[in-house]
Amino acid sequence: MTTVGEEVPVEYTADELLASHPGTEPLIVGGVRCHGGFDQDGAYVPPRTLNRVPAIRAWQAKRLAETGTPILDVPLETWPEHYPNLGQARFLLEQGVSQPLVSTLTRIGTVEGFGAAIRHVPLPDLPRCFDEDIEGTALAHLGQGLYEAHARDEAGFEAAAGHQQMWFAARDIAFEGPVDEVAVQGILARMGFGNRGSADPAEARRQAIAARILPADVPYDLEAVINFMARVLLIEISAFHTFAWAESLLSDTALVAGEGDAARIVSYIRQDETPHVEYLKTALSEMRDRTFVGESGRRYPGTEMVGPLWEAALAQSLGAGRQQSLAALLNEVTLALSERSDGADILEQFHALGSVRPAPDGSWAKTTGEPLTY
Ligand SMILES: [Fe+2]
Numbered sequence: 001m002t003t004v005g006e007e008v009p010v011e012y013t014a015d016e017l018l019a020s021h022p023g024t025e026p027l028i029v030g031g032v033r034c035h036g037g038f039d040q041d042g043a044y045v046p047p048r049t050l051n052r053v054p055a056i057r058a059w060q061a062k063r064l065a066e067t068g069t070p071i072l073d074v075p076l077e078t079w080p081e082h083y084p085n086l087g088q089a090r091f092l093l094e095q096g097v098s099q100p101l102v103s104t105l106t107r108i109g110t111v112e113g114f115g116a117a118i119r120h121v122p123l124p125d126l127p128r129c130f131d132e133d134i135e136g137t138a139l140a141h142l143g144q145g146l147y148e149a150h151a152r153d154e155a156g157f158e159a160a161a162g163h164q165q166m167w168f169a170a171r172d173i174a175f176e177g178p179v180d181e182v183a184v185q186g187i188l189a190r191m192g193f194g195n196r197g198s199a200d201p202a203e204a205r206r207q208a209i210a211a212r213i214l215p216a217d218v219p220y221d222l223e224a225v226i227n228f229m230a231r232v233l234l235i236e237i238s239a240f241h242t243f244a245w246a247e248s249l250l251s252d253t254a255l256v257a258g259e260g261d262a263a264r265i266v267s268y269i270r271q272d273e274t275p276h277v278e279y280l281k282t283a284l285s286e287m288r289d290r291t292f293v294g295e296s297g298r299r300y301p302g303t304e305m306v307g308p309l310w311e312a313a314l315a316q317s318l319g320a321g322r323q324q325s326l327a328a329l330l331n332e333v334t335l336a337l338s339e340r341s342d343g344a345d346i347l348e349q350f351h352a353l354g355s356v357r358p359a360p361d362g363s364w365a366k367t368t369g370e371p372l373t374y
């Protein structure tokens with residue numbers, strides 16, 4: 001490790017950033033060994049945070065000292081509440097309708113697992129992309145431990161389960177019974193994940209290049225990295241609503257099984273997410289604060305590069321992306337109610353408890369009548 005000033009290391013090897021606290025008691029859920037563990041006082045310790053958490057703090061302090069600019073962020077209040085909200089979810093369970101919630105937890109676990117793709121995002125030659133040096137930054141460590149730690153947290157590593165499996169375990173504890181692979185595939189296909197992975201990667205790249213926002217002179221891989229990180233960061237930030245929602249719902253022992261164990265698993269996952277949010281915000285800010293260098297040698301202010309990409313990701317997340325997930329979840333509710341003679345009544349009561357509902361033409365609006373704008 002190399003230090004700046006007193007004793008704040010800002011250079012790490014990948015092994016150092018992947019190191020976990022020694023001597024923790026493993027977390028075992030329903031016989032499955034999960035990542036993370038408990039210290040001597042019984043407090044949960046997220047995996048791979050021995051050096052990663054102090055490292056991120058050191059990079060943040062260094063960035064702030066060098067630039068004085070605020071870190072890229074978006075307030076959690078920007079995000080609408082989870083759909084279905086707590087009242088709607090509880091109402092469904094009271095009516096004996098659990099499938100939409102099983103589907104919701106399956107979807108969350110699956111999206112978490114997709115986070116592992118971050119380790120495959122091609123990184124351009126980063127030092128060449130910026131006028132200023134990138135030594136001792138989160139940016140310089142993306143391909144040197146940070147992406148890999150993130151991927152392992154989300155999808156598990158070796159014998160230890162990660163978030164994907166932990167959400168599935170929470171679901172199976174709360175709703176008493178594992179959901180088999182066929183059922184999972186059905187849920188995912190209905191919720192819009194059915195064709196994932198089948199697209200031709202070369203064609204997908206051509207389409208992405210055609211839809212670029214930044215000047216063609218800026219390396220495409222750099223734009224793709226920023227886009228990917230912005231999207232993942234927005235999922236991570238909005239997930240904090242999901243955690244609060246899931247912890248409340250799954251700790252209600254009158255409505256779900258497991259005596260609160262499912263909610264405890266979600267609380268461990270939540271604690272693991274903080275380093276993801278922090279390193280992504282830091283690396284995006286470090287890029288924004290630098291000068292981009294195009295292939296031609298032309299210089300571009302980082303604010304004019306990262307800003308529009310961040311705004312586009314935000315608009316997608318709160319706009320089309322949200323509409324898609326609202327529609328997918330409502331479809332799970334109507335499907336679950338389709339066999340019930342009182343289905344129409346239950347659906348109307350479900351809508352009445354929500355803050356948003358669809359119009360007959362399928363467009364969504366707030367229950368106050370205002371349109372869903374961002
Ligand atoms: Fe996660």
Ligand SMILES: [Fe+2]
Pocket residue numbers: 115154236273276
């Ligand atoms: Fe995460």
